Amino acid sequence: MAKILVLGAGISGHVAAAHLRRKLSKEHQVVVVSPNSNYQWIPSNIWVGIGRMKSKEILFPLAPLYKRKNIDFLQAKAMAFYPEGDISENKPYVLVEYVTEQNKGKQEKVTYDYLINATGPKLNFEATEGLIPEKNKTHSVCTYTHAEPTWKALEILIHEMKQGKNVKILIGTGHPKATCQGAAFEYILNVERELVKRGVRDKAEITWISNEYKLGDFGIDGALLSYGGMTMKSNEMMEMIFEDRNIKWILGAGVTKIEDGIAHYENLDGEYKNETFDFAMLIPAFSGHGFKAYDKNNQDITDKLFKGFMIVDADYTPKPYEEWKAQDWPETYQNPSYANIFAPGIAFAPPHTISKPRKSKNGTEIFPSPPRTGMPSGITAKLVADNIIDSIKKGTMSLKHKGSMANMGAACIASAGYGRTQGSGVSITTYPIVPDYVKYKNTQGRDLNKTFGEIGLAGHWLKMTLHYAFIYKAKMKPFWWLIPE
Amino acid sequence: MTQRISKSKRARMQNPILQFFRYIRLNLKILKIVSKGHGSTRDVNYTK
Ligand SMILES: Cc1cc2nc3c(=O)[nH]c(=O)nc-3n(C[C@H](O)[C@H](O)[C@H](O)COP(=O)(O)OP(=O)(O)OC[C@H]3O[C@@H](n4cnc5c(N)ncnc54)[C@H](O)[C@@H]3O)c2cc1C
Numbered sequence: 001m002a003k004i005l006v007l008g009a010g011i012s013g014h015v016a017a018a019h020l021r022r023k024l025s026k027e028h029q030v031v032v033v034s035p036n037s038n039y040q041w042i043p044s045n046i047w048v049g050i051g052r053m054k055s056k057e058i059l060f061p062l063a064p065l066y067k068r069k070n071i072d073f074l075q076a077k078a079m080a081f082y083p084e085g086d087i088s089e090n091k092p093y094v095l096v097e098y099v100t101e102q103n104k105g106k107q108e109k110v111t112y113d114y115l116i117n118a119t120g121p122k123l124n125f126e127a128t129e130g131l132i133p134e135k136n137k138t139h140s141v142c143t144y145t146h147a148e149p150t151w152k153a154l155e156i157l158i159h160e161m162k163q164g165k166n167v168k169i170l171i172g173t174g175h176p177k178a179t180c181q182g183a184a185f186e187y188i189l190n191v192e193r194e195l196v197k198r199g200v201r202d203k204a205e206i207t208w209i210s211n212e213y214k215l216g217d218f219g220i221d222g223a224l225l226s227y228g229g230m231t232m233k234s235n236e237m238m239e240m241i242f243e244d245r246n247i248k249w250i251l252g253a254g255v256t257k258i259e260d261g262i263a264h265y266e267n268l269d270g271e272y273k274n275e276t277f278d279f280a281m282l283i284p285a286f287s288g289h290g291f292k293a294y295d296k297n298n299q300d301i302t303d304k305l306f307k308g309f310m311i312v313d314a315d316y317t318p319k320p321y322e323e324w325k326a327q328d329w330p331e332t333y334q335n336p337s338y339a340n341i342f343a344p345g346i347a348f349a350p351p352h353t354i355s356k357p358r359k360s361k362n363g364t365e366i367f368p369s370p371p372r373t374g375m376p377s378g379i380t381a382k383l384v385a386d387n388i389i390d391s392i393k394k395g396t397m398s399l400k401h402k403g404s405m406a407n408m409g410a411a412c413i414a415s416a417g418y419g420r421t422q423g424s425g426v427s428i429t430t431y432p433i434v435p436d437y438v439k440y441k442n443t444q445g446r447d448l449n450k451t452f453g454e455i456g457l458a459g460h461w462l463k464m465t466l467h468y469a470f471i472y473k474a475k476m477k478p479f480w481w482l483i484p485e
Numbered sequence: 486m487t488q489r490i491s492k493s494k495r496a497r498m499q500n501p502i503l504q505f506f507r508y509i510r511l512n513l514k515i516l517k518i519v520s521k522g523h524g525s526t527r528d529v530n531y532t533k
Contacts, residue, residue: 244489326526379523407531408523411515421501427511429518436526450518455490456498458507465512484519 002028002392005094005112007078009034009062011042011374012345012381013118015485018476019385021071028392030070033110035077035099037061039474040144043374044467046186048147049281050194051155052418055144058467060475069476074110075100078119081293081305082109083338092340114388117310117343118381121286124175130258131174131284137261138174138280141187150281154191157279161200167278170263172209174282176254179369181210181218184283185238185426186414191281192245193417193424208242208249209263209275209282211366213358215239215249218412219368221355223430224444226452234428237453241416241426250275252358254366255282270361286346286369301337310343311335314351321356326406326436328352332399333384339397342388344380346372354434374470375410376433378485379403406434409450413463416455425459428452 002024006017009032020030038059047053066073076096083092091111098106123142125131133140139150157167171188173181188208195201208215216222216234223234242249252268263282264274288308295301305311314330328351335341343349354370372380383401390398409431416424429452435445443451473483490498497503525531 240489243487246487329526331525331527383523402525402528403523404526407526409518409521411518422499424498427515429515431518431521450521452514454507454511456507457501457504458511461504461508462511462515484516 008118015381031072049141051151084296124287127285161203170277170280175285189416309349331402345377423460
């Protein structure tokens with residue numbers, strides 16, 4: 001009998017647990033540890049943030065589902081890793097702390113044969129002074145608990161605009177090295193559309209602020225894409241959309257501090273500037289959770305497991321941008337020191353960024369960190385689960401399933417407005433996610449047959465389809481596994 | 486505001502009939518990318 005411990009029940013943890021349970025017989029134990037009692041389909045939070053969806057439409061409680069599916073669920077958070085056990089516990093374990101009312105603060109050693117660390121990012125608001133959801137007129141749509149009050153604040157602002165108030169709205173990234181530009185991009189387009197629908201668009205000055213060097217970088221170094229029979233750069237496409245919707249933009253901006261209605265930032269020219277606003281939604285830095293790790297003798301071995309996020313089979317040798325290779329990116333997400341530990345989704349430490357690193361004249365690093373969107377998070381989780389399943393069945397470590405982000409595609413369907421007939425979406429697919437400038441040397445590192453952009457109502461329908469399909473899949477309803485990651 | 490998307494283009498982008506076919510095409514294109522799968526970049530089969 002094998003015991004697989006999955007930390008986190010987000011996209012990657014949940015996908016891994018579901019596949020493990022489906023393919024492993026009952027004698028094997030699957031345990032999920034996560035502090036949130038609910039599963040949430042994060043991409044739809046932007047619609048909660050414009051009042052078009054309620055949180056209950058994007059989440060469901062995990063405990064009843066896991067009980068039905070014979071997955072053990074501990075509503076707790078991982079605290080420290082003991083991959084060799086300790087003096088009193090022979091088996092490797094993770095120290096967890098319960099978060100529920102009745103057990104709050106209680107700690108437990110949860111042992112495992114295989115460990116999947118799928119704890120995603122820590123939303124590191126503290127890394128930017130004053131960036132606190134619902135404070136200083138800043139908001140977030142990163143979780144449903146943030147997105148609900150964000151809509152309330154926006155609703156009040158719309159009301160004030162209807163009374164004649166002119167307002168400034170600022171949306172983008174809230175840290176010099178923030179990632180997830182795609183989510184902010186969706187939110188700015190949705191907010192703009194809502195203001196049009198509610199007849200107050202002329203009352204708002206909407207500005208995009210981002211650490212990207214060019215629009216449409218999205219943390220993947222931009223892309224050359226096929227669009228309507230032409231080959232277009234992603235920055236040209238985004239400029240077209242923003243200009244068409246009268247959205248201004250500030251680029252190369254590292255937001256360092258927020259005061260009530262003021263964003264302070266440094267730009268790549270080394271200038272210290274600020275931008276005022278009545279409402280802002282700024283994505284925070286994503287960081288590791290600051291986990292500690294100890295060996296059998298209680299010696300600190302955090303460096304063997306973590307480099308911010310978890311260390312996996314990537315090539316972490318520091319080298320200049322010009323020497324980065326597709327082969328630097330991990331393929332099995334296995335920790336090199338402990339073969340039974342894996343980290344899919346956002347939890348793994350990338351070898352370096354994807355976008356070209358840039359410094360301001362004062363030496364401040366201002367560029368996007370690498371994003372790991374839903375599709376690669378799901379794919380990497382499934383391949384990790386498949387390797388563990390094979391290893392258990394064969395009785396020996398098997399790493400047949402591989403998936404490098406430099407040999408994997410992603411479809412990013414960015415909502416650009418909500419509505420059955422009035423909605424819109426910007427559909428962008430990239431293949432591969434991490435550009436391979438050697439293999440696709442004339443097309444900016446990507447295969448142009450599979451890297452394309454589309455704008456229109458179909459994109460909105462597609463985004464809606466994904467919302468329903470992925471919630472269906474997450475609920476493990478009949479034949480859920482036929483829906484690809 | 487600079488009108489970068491012409492009125493006719495915008496009408497096509499929001500036309501439910503045209504967009505229905507776009508939707509089918511988009512689904513198929515994305516499925517093609519997904520079905521191609523993913524893999525290693527370090528294996529010998531990863532052709533240059
Ligand atoms: C607003 C927004 C919109 C987005 N839109 C899209 C989109 O349209 N398309 C797309 O592909 N991607 C989108 N993304 C990105 C996508 O949500 C992420 O790629 C994905 O959620 C990453 O999955 P993950 O499982 O690695 O991390 P997460 O989904 O963040 O899951 C992490 C899990 O770990 C748990 N956890 C945290 N700390 C601990 C701990 N100490 N112990 C145990 N468990 C812990 C959390 O509670 C959570 O369950 C969006 C992201 C945001 C924020």
